[in-house]
Amino acid sequence: MSARETILKRLRERADGALSAPESDFSVMTGRGWTPAERLARFESMITAVHGEVHHAARGEWTQALAAVLRDKGVTRLGVGREHPVAVEARAALADGGVMLVDADRDIAAWSREQFETLEAGLTSTRGAIAETGSLWLWPTPDEPRRLSLVPPLHIAVLDAETIEDTFFDVVEAHGWAQGMPTNALLISGPSKTADIEQTLAYGVHGPRELVVIVRHADAPGQADA
């Protein structure tokens, strides 16, 4: 008998008999009832507590915030997709600037080492965010591959304020994740960190050292950058 058959047989022919499955009450995971303002405030306080950097911008002016971030951080090589509106708008806005735009939608075999060694920042969109834990929700795509938010030392994520939801559970339920998962789904809550050296927190161990979130506001005029 194969290991598979042996294992399944042992589990099925359980000595103490079949087990009954309890029902689960998930209400503790949902129903926070936060207003949009509370949601945003919670998201911001949670992600900044773990060294995420949050900037606010009006929807139509977000690329100026992006340019300012790139300028402040001294970024000269930015990895960016081509199809997502975030990438399209960023490319348009940065076309004449001093930042070299590196195409992220290429087979990684062609530029793996280049990505590791020369890419200073990666720009991605987000699908939404979770207020409770200050987490970004990303589903990498061919346009914005997995490594764009992982390998460069700076990850810049663009988030629309109205896509922030209360809890992870709410996101999974409301968006029917179970009906179709992408090959890779990610929650990102701050830059990479470790406490493996005597419980001392250090950022940027394997992933990005910095995470910048540009929150776009549809209705409000751009508040002053945080």
Place this chain on the structure above:
Amino acid sequence: MTPLKQYPPRPDKVYFYGTCLIDLFYPGAGLDGIRLLEREGIEVVFPDDQTCCGQPAYTSGYHDEARAVAAAQLDLFPEPWPVIVPSGSCGGMMRTHYPQLFAGTGREAQARELAGRIFELTEFLVHVCHVTLTDRGEPQRVAMHTSCSARREMGVADTGPALLGQLEHVELVEQARAAECCGFGGTFAVRHPEVSGAMVDDKARAIEEAGAEHFVTSDCGCLMNIDGHLEQQQRPVRGEHIASYLWRRTS
């Protein structure tokens, strides 16, 4: 953790289960517990045939022996009166483990019924007697060590401190890591003496460092352990069972 217990109204009569450690080593604590109850106008019945709850054998894995001893205790409390135990550890054994020990036997129902009317002494004084204490003692700084069984198995971490809090001249000091085990654990203390020794040393130190002049506990196992260590180390701080302390200061 034990679900929130529904407390009965104050009864006229209770049983008192003294525990073997008290019987043999700290009988005064048992008598003081009885006196505290009697002062509340409750008649205390002490079944003469009580011996040991069976816990030492139970935690050592000797369940057949533990069950035989526990079975002998089951019959001692025929009336539906509450059973008061001046120990979280023995109380926890009777409340939590008797039903497990007799599960699937002919005495399961009896064990469950008894478990439902087991109360730790300080728990009973606070939640059923709603006792009011008048302190007649000198000012003193006291630390309380609540046993792990009282805290976690019986869920009565607050009742000892609540009683001490009623004593006007007693300052209750909180030692560091108050919820941490003192290292007694029955046979653990002899099977793993070095680890247990390190634990009791830390506990005794924490009590001293909290500035306590005296300590009390609701379990004689912990008392024997912590007090025995302090005595061996020839430290000035010493301890006693909370029943004795309460009785002494309020009588």
Place this chain on the structure above:
Amino acid sequence: MSVQTYTPQAFHRQAHDALGNPQIRSNFRRAMDGLMDKRRSVFSEWDVETLRELGANIRLRALSRLPDLLEQLEANCQANGIRVHWAGDGDEACRIVREICQAREAKAVIKGKSMVSEEMHLNAHLEAAGIEALESDLGEYLVQLNEQTPSHIIMPAIHLNTDEISDILHDKTGTERTRDVDAMTAAARAQLRERFMAADVGISGVNFAVAETGTLCLVENEGNGRMTTTVPPVHIAVTGIEKVVEQLRDVPPLYALLTRSATGQPVTTYFNMISGPRRADEHDGPEEVHLVLVDNGRSAIYQDDELLDTLRCIRCGACMNHCPVYTRVGGHTYGTTYPGPIGKILMPHLMGLEATRDLPSASSLCGACGEVCPVKIPIPDLLVRLRKESVGEGRGNVPGAGVKRNRKEVFAWKSWQWLATHPGAWRAGTGMAGKLRGLAPSTLRPWTDYRTAPKPASTTLHALVKRHRQDHDTTGESES
């Protein structure tokens, strides 16, 4: 630093050494105090008991349907392009992993954190086959450089302090000595980035495997887990068969419990959900993803209604963080892959009660572990059950059952039983003890190594009560 191997058989000696090592004592005490404080504060805004109830419930539901869920997981993983392998024990799992590596002619493997791979001794197996396996979790990396094993399941290098780590990085990698944690982290980052690029295969563990969607969930802060599962062309995930959960909606509660219980974090930096290798139109990610489902004793634990609870574990480590024994002796003392309370209830199944004979007894049954367990495993009850198995009064469902039964001890308990079931004899005996208290020994080793000997009181409670009743009857009033 000398290389030392630890075994559960040498628990007492190892505990003795650890207790006498002030560095170990202070490293663990400080770390555990911090972790307990963080857990307490992060749960403060939650109805933690309701959440724990849900966690326990989800794990029980998964276990109750385990064989069906494993088949569903397999089918959905396969539909997603993940190749699924089954291993009866650690050796078989090692062989499966090695063959996948060899099929790709892999020479260098990079590893994310995986306790199951530690349990299998995978690194040694791969190295014997000429395949280098390098740990990439910073703590695991340091422990591997130091030729040690993890001392904690979440924080593998928690036994080391900054100076020791500085020495290790200096001695093994030539990093300049420093006490600057950022500098050490940066050095390790640079060293490991090269290795991520060069790795042929990435091997990770799994925190939750979702049957409903064929998804493997990984929880981490560093990004090494994402690197391991994203950069090399092949990703092999290794997991115990018990890690499966039924639905995707079961994941958020378990994740919420895991991070808060483990390190007191409301969330980790990364929650990485893998549902397949890269698709044809994708530009990165592994070309192959494998899932190795490892039994290694779990299906045996599964047979018994009580022992089954052991399999609820989500490997948060909260039980060790809160354990007064673990805090004092540290993780290596246990000599087992999983230390602390969860190790004490799991390892006897994996290694037998003979090798682990001192583990179930190494607990005061204080209950701190059970109190914080996010899935409400009754750890103290399971310790008692294993003690019962050890002395041959259990159901014989654990390997090595009865190994500690000996005539002397049985006689002692039987005598105690006789006395405690003969109240007349009990009263006579205890009364006699009081009368002879002057003869009580002042040395009762090992008790008196740390305490004075207990002395029987001159009168028993039985006698005191009798006298009290007589006084009461004579005076006819209460004594207050």
